[in-house]
Amino acid sequence: MRVIVTRPCQSGRRTAEKLRQRGHDPVILPLTAPTHDVLAAARALKQPYSAIAVTSAEAIRALEKLEEGLEPHRDALLFGVGRVTAAAAQAAGFTRAQAAEGTGLDLADRILAHFRQTGPPQEPLLYLAGRPRSPALERTLSAAGLPYRTAECYHMLPIEHAPERLHRLLVETPAEAVLFYSRENVDRFFSLSPFMDGFAALAQTRFYCLSRNIAAAVPAAMSERVRIAPSPDEEALLDLL
Numbered sequence: 510m511r512v513i514v515t516r517p518c519q520s521g522r523r524t525a526e527k528l529r530q531r532g533h534d535p536v537i538l539p540l541t542a543p544t545h546d547v548l549a550a551a552r553a554l555k556q557p558y559s560a561i562a563v564t565s566a567e568a569i570r571a572l573e574k575l576e577e578g579l580e581p582h583r584d585a586l587l588f589g590v591g592r593v594t595a596a597a598a599q600a601a602g603f604t605r606a607q608a609a610e611g612t613g614l615d616l617a618d619r620i621l622a623h624f625r626q627t628g629p630p631q632e633p634l635l636y637l638a639g640r641p642r643s644p645a646l647e648r649t650l651s652a653a654g655l656p657y658r659t660a661e662c663y664h665m666l667p668i669e670h671a672p673e674r675l676h677r678l679l680v681e682t683p684a685e686a687v688l689f690y691s692r693e694n695v696d697r698f699f700s701l702s703p704f705m706d707g708f709a710a711l712a713q714t715r716f717y718c719l720s721r722n723i724a725a726a727v728p729a730a731m732s733e734r735v736r737i738a739p740s741p742d743e744e745a746l747l748d749l750l
Contacts, residue, residue: 510750513679513687515540515694517665520566520593524688527747536678540697541665543639545571550637551578553660559630560586561637562620562657564613564646566597568637571662573601588623590616591742611741612720613642617649624655632656639663641693643722665693672702679703680710686750689718695726717749 511534514521518539525535550571561582563569569589572579583602588609589595595608609619624630634657636646650657678684680703689695695718703710708731715734718724720741727735738746 510534510685511536511682512750513538513684515688515698516690517541517543523593524743524747527743528750531747531750533750536684538670538678539668540694542668543567543570543663543665545574545663546661547571547574549660550662551575553635553637553658553662554578554582556635556658557632558585558635558658559632560588560620560623561635562588562616562646563594563598563637564590564616564642565639565663566594567639567663567665569594569597569601572637588616588620593743613646614649615741617646617653620650621653621655630656633658635660637662639665641665643692667697670701675701675703683710683712684714686715686717688746689716689723689727691719692723692726695723699728717746719743719746 512528514524514535514537516524516539518537521537521539525537528535579602584604587598587603587606589598589606590609590611590613592608595606598606607619609616620634634650634655636657636659638659638661640661647659679701687698689698711731715736716727716731717736718727719738721737724735724737736749738749
């Protein structure tokens with residue numbers, strides 16, 4: 510199956526390898542690229558915090574650029590979404606990384622459960638976030654009254670692909686499947702130049718989404734060809750193919 514992978518390059522390459530192992534033909538089409546704000550991360554770490562929360566491995570990559578400046582913080586309790594993020598934290602030297610499977614909402618539940626068990630934190634939680642992002646984590650923490658600080662340490666910037674390349678990848682050889690990991694990339698994908706005059710090239714394409722929230726961004730005309738992972742993790746998503 511020819512599968513379009515809309516993730517950023519680094520994570521997209523990992524997904525492509527998984528797809529090849531499953532016998533598929535992946536096409537990496539990153540729609541965004543990260544830029545890391547190392548100074549924002551450094552400033553955030555200088556202020557007292559009880560624990561660190563991250564929803565993407567991109568936050569860990571920003572921290573790694575601190576090099577020796579990260580050393581005093583590697584024993585900090587770190588909460589992350591998913592095994593990939595937790596593994597990235599451990600590889601960066603964090604010795605107390607905990608993973609919550611699912612979404613930012615699941616991470617918030619994990620954090621709140623921890624502090625219910627240990628007692629209210631003496632210092633705010635430090636959320637190392639990206640832009641754009643889902644508000645679920647911050648809304649849930651605020652509703653629960655847990656003190657936290659948000660520091661934006663990476664931004665996902667749109668990638669502009671040449672129209673000729675997009676036509677070759679998406680029109681000349683239409684894909685049988687497209688993988689979506691964020692609402693923002695759903696919006697970007699359906700705004701690409703080959704689809705300015707309609708979605709004829711996608712007539713036989715199915716759209717595989719990591720969550721219902723992401724699936725809701727797919728145009729209604731194609732909703733019958735949307736498939737949603739039963740749990741918000743990549744293995745569950747790929748099992749749908």
